[in-house]
Amino acid sequence: MGGKRKGIEVSLAIAEAVGQANADVIAAYPITPQTHIVEHLSELVANGELDAEFVPVESEHSAMSVCCGSAAVGARTFTSTSSQGLALMSEIFFIASSMRLPMVMALANRSLSGPLSIWNDHTDTMMVRDAGWIHVFVENGQDAYDHIFWAFRVGEDPDVLLPVAVNFDGFILTHMIEPIEYEKDETIKRYLPEFRLKNALHPDKPVSMGCFGMPEIYTEAQMSREDGVTGSYPTIIKAWEEWGELTGRQYHPIETYRADDAEYCIVTMGSYGETAMEVVDTLREEGEKVGVVKIRLWRPFPFDEFRGAVLGKKALIVIDRAISFGGPGGPVASELRSALYKKEGSPVIVNYVAGLAGRDVSRNDFRNIILEGKAKAESGDTEGFILYGLRG
Amino acid sequence: MQEIRLHGRGGQGAVTSAELIATAAIKKGKFAQAFPSFGPERRGAPVVAFSRVDEKKIHIRARVYNPDIVIVLDPGLLSLLDPTDGMKADGILVLNTKKGPDEIRDKYGYKYKIITIDANKIALKELGRLIVNTTMLGAFLKATDALTLKDIETPVMDRFGAKLGGKNMIALKRAYEEAIIKE
Numbered sequence: 278m279g280g281k282r283k284g285i286e287v288s289l290a291i292a293e294a295v296g297q298a299n300a301d302v303i304a305a306y307p308i309t310p311q312t313h314i315v316e317h318l319s320e321l322v323a324n325g326e327l328d329a330e331f332v333p334v335e336s337e338h339s340a341m342s343v344c345c346g347s348a349a350v351g352a353r354t355f356t357s358t359s360s361q362g363l364a365l366m367s368e369i370f371f372i373a374s375s376m377r378l379p380m381v382m383a384l385a386n387r388s389l390s391g392p393l394s395i396w397n398d399h400t401d402t403m404m405v406r407d408a409g410w411i412h413v414f415v416e417n418g419q420d421a422y423d424h425i426f427w428a429f430r431v432g433e434d435p436d437v438l439l440p441v442a443v444n445f446d447g448f449i450l451t452h453m454i455e456p457i458e459y460e461k462d463e464t465i466k467r468y469l470p471e472f473r474l475k476n477a478l479h480p481d482k483p484v485s486m487g488c489f490g491m492p493e494i495y496t497e498a499q500m501s502r503e504d505g506v507t508g509s510y511p512t513i514i515k516a517w518e519e520w521g522e523l524t525g526r527q528y529h530p531i532e533t534y535r536a537d538d539a540e541y542c543i544v545t546m547g548s549y550g551e552t553a554m555e556v557v558d559t560l561r562e563e564g565e566k567v568g569v570v571k572i573r574l575w576r577p578f579p580f581d582e583f584r585g586a587v588l589g590k591k592a593l594i595v596i597d598r599a600i601s602f603g604g605p606g607g608p609v610a611s612e613l614r615s616a617l618y619k620k621e622g623s624p625v626i627v628n629y630v631a632g633l634a635g636r637d638v639s640r641n642d643f644r645n646i647i648l649e650g651k652a653k654a655e656s657g658d659t660e661g662f663i664l665y666g667l668r669g
Numbered sequence: 670m671q672e673i674r675l676h677g678r679g680g681q682g683a684v685t686s687a688e689l690i691a692t693a694a695i696k697k698g699k700f701a702q703a704f705p706s707f708g709p710e711r712r713g714a715p716v717v718a719f720s721r722v723d724e725k726k727i728h729i730r731a732r733v734y735n736p737d738i739v740i741v742l743d744p745g746l747l748s749l750l751d752p753t754d755g756m757k758a759d760g761i762l763v764l765n766t767k768k769g770p771d772e773i774r775d776k777y778g779y780k781y782k783i784i785t786i787d788a789n790k791i792a793l794k795e796l797g798r799l800i801v802n803t804t805m806l807g808a809f810l811k812a813t814d815a816l817t818l819k820d821i822e823t824p825v826m827d828r829f830g831a832k833l834g835g836k837n838m839i840a841l842k843r844a845y846e847e848a849i850i851k852e
Binding site: 284449549638641 | 687688691692694695696700701702703704705707727728729730731732734
């Protein structure tokens with residue numbers, strides 16, 4: 278079982294997980310708030326603690342290009358970025374999944390310009406929601422550490438072959454020092470087999486990758502990508518189950534807290550789930566029948582598990598961390614409304630957008646959101662979204 | 670759970686103080702957090718850092734609004750901000766100042782338990798530099814049962830290495846002994 282319990286900054290633990298996973302190639306460009314991950318990895322490589330190629334690129338576009346090349350030869354590949362960096366590499370980001378190139382990205386979620394902001398929300402990741410990657414959201418440092426191994430395991434599985442983004446809240450987690458249980462290298466070795474890419478680029482056995490797609494093939498190529506992302510689901514579940522057996526830490530695509538007999542549930546994605554649990558405990562003491570539903574797996578979206586967790590509830594109070602301007606609400610709430618459309622027993626959805634660009638969402642704010650959301654649900658005021666804490 | 674807020678200026682090491690508190694508590698088997706007030710660091714500008722210590726897993730991902738303990742690393746900050754903002758009724762103020770608790774209370778009217786220490790003097794003497802983060806931890810330890818001098822020693826030595834760590838521990842212990850408490 279476990280190795281050592283350490284009090285460490287989450288960014289450093291992520292870098293050390295990449296080291297324990299024995300990555301072969303790391304290509305990344307430093308950007309706030311992801312910087313400490315890349316700095317620490319470059320240290321580990323320079324000190325000879327990690328036998329990997331660290332490619333100090335001149336931009337994120339190049340970082341993702343290097344990652345594609347490295348994954349294509351069958352090297353275990355890692356990168357990390359945030360916000361504007363993700364925007365700059367977005368062209369190649371889509372290509373990585375279309376070429377079915379496994380790699381792991383620690384995506385330290387941050388708002389996009391403008392106005393220029395270095396702080397946390399989910400606008401960056403929502404930009405690449407439809408890029409054909411597997412997306413997971415973690416809620417604490419342990420979770421982030423664990424999911425580096427899980428992401429390599431899932432993405433590199435011959436039945437999957439997809440890039441995986443581990444989303445974690447910038448600053449809230451990147452700059453947090455907290456206890457993390459490290460696993461022993463032997464445990465990681467047992468969990469994470471060597472990466473063997475069947476049709477890797479090799480001079481002795483030439484193959485073509487990333488070819489031109491005529492109208493006759495583009496549709497089929499996209500369907501194959503859809504099948505790839507959807508079809509990754511059983512592997513994702515199996516990888517979580519085995520991690521649970523090895524470490525005692527169990528993860529699920531949808532996780533709930535005090536939700537079984539709840540009439541109203543707050544729905545979160547990422548680190549907000551933790552504060553939400555705390556506030557639900559307090560509200561329960563006051564007699565409110567409330568619970569938490571946490572979306573861990575964002576792509577492929579776990580429709581059955583989500584519906585199983587929420588059908589029969591009176592209302593969901595969904596917190597989004599991004600806006601879809603002129604759209605039907607926050608991206609998460611929009612998807613949940615679609616997932617529940619015309620399902621028997623589907624709860625109404627009240628949508629809040631909160632915590633944009635690092636505006637702190639305190640316990641008191643969560644309490645306000647849950648109680649106000651409940652009142653709105655009861656009065657039928659459920660259209661669009663509410664921008665929580667908007668001044669003026 | 671003990672919630673701690675640290676006020677300092679960029680470069681004084683408030684974030685390091687928070688970090689040392691958290692790592693010492695974690696080493697002891699407790700649960701803890703340390704985090705800065707997120708943003709671009711500017712040397713000399715007022716900064717805030719936070720720490721939480723508990724016996725069980727901590728689930729809060731927000732700033733500290735109602736601290737049990739407030740540590741002020743820079744004497745000049747007292748005239749710029751109210752360090753007692755949101756403090757719990759039985760809160761403790763740990764201040765770097767030449768003045769004693771009574772003089773401070775007369776001047777600012779703080780209603781809380783006050784611990785004062787002339788950390789600038791100690792840091793200059795023992796470290797030769799005006800960085801008071803470890804010195805202030807000595808005064809902080811006097812305010813709490815959560816951690817002991819022994820608990821903080823390993824994190825300080827790990828962080829600063831044998832030579833500098835030793836000097837920091839001397840400053841820290843001096844502050845522990847010299848700090849003045851007033852209920």
